[in-house]
Amino acid sequence: MEILDLKSLPLGMFKNTHQANKKEINHIKKLNFDKNIGGVNITTSNITVLDHPIFKKLSKLIDSNAEKYVTDVLQVDDKIKRVHSWATINYKGQSHGHHKHPGAFVSVVYYAKCLSGVFNTAFDRSAIQDGYFFDYGIKNFNKYNSVTWHVKTESGDMLAFPGWISHGSTSNEFDEPRILIGANYFLKGQVGFKDRISILNL
Numbered sequence: 001m002e003i004l005d006l007k008s009l010p011l012g013m014f015k016n017t018h019q020a021n022k023k024e025i026n027h028i029k030k031l032n033f034d035k036n037i038g039g040v041n042i043t044t045s046n047i048t049v050l051d052h053p054i055f056k057k058l059s060k061l062i063d064s065n066a067e068k069y070v071t072d073v074l075q076v077d078d079k080i081k082r083v084h085s086w087a088t089i090n091y092k093g094q095s096h097g098h099h100k101h102p103g104a105f106v107s108v109v110y111y112a113k114c115l116s117g118v119f120n121t122a123f124d125r126s127a128i129q130d131g132y133f134f135d136y137g138i139k140n141f142n143k144y145n146s147v148t149w150h151v152k153t154e155s156g157d158m159l160a161f162p163g164w165i166s167h168g169s170t171s172n173e174f175d176e177p178r179i180l181i182g183a184n185y186f187l188k189g190q191v192g193f194k195d196r197i198s199i200l201n202l
């Protein structure tokens with residue numbers, strides 16, 4: 001039997017892209033973390049964190065991986081621009097509750113410091129439940145019948161994904177804080193087509 005996948009969602013994993021140096025880590029730690037997610041202040045109020053000169057090299061790398069994901073994997077021909085960038089910090093025992101990235105076409109998460117971490121997706125149903133929703137007994141989990149995915153992440157990794165995917169993390173098990181930088185990208189320029197009445201000038 002030949003199987004043709006009818007629909008799919010790619011999570012882009014870039015392993016060991018850049019090991020953050022002490023200067024970068026200290027810079028992030030000194031940022032003002034005042035956004036409250038799930039009862040703890042873990043997200044920066046600054047949403048253009050990557051514009052700081054200290055991240056000149058890192059921001060180029062994150063941007064180029066976002067472009068690679070959109071161009072090579074999604075095969076979307078439109079251009080993208082970075083619209084938000086922020087940092088998050090999880091001290092021992094803290095985690096990220098499930099959330100989405102509103103305003104993003106795609107997002108990239110960079111794991112600046114991550115001794116323990118799992119990126120969890122939170123769909124509410126599997127692909128085969130999309131059109132007719134009831135419970136199945138599952139012999140072996142695969143991409144057709146799974147509802148959640150758990151992806152182990154380490155310092156230096158980057159993940160790229162559509163911003164609407166609900167995701168969260170397990171709690172940090174270590175004394176060393178877990179530090180991430182997130183970046184949202186949106187389409188730019190002329191998007192869509194006049195003859196389909198979908199054209200947008202962004």
Ligand SMILES: [Fe+2]
Nearest residue numbers: 099101167182
């Ligand atoms: Fe997120």
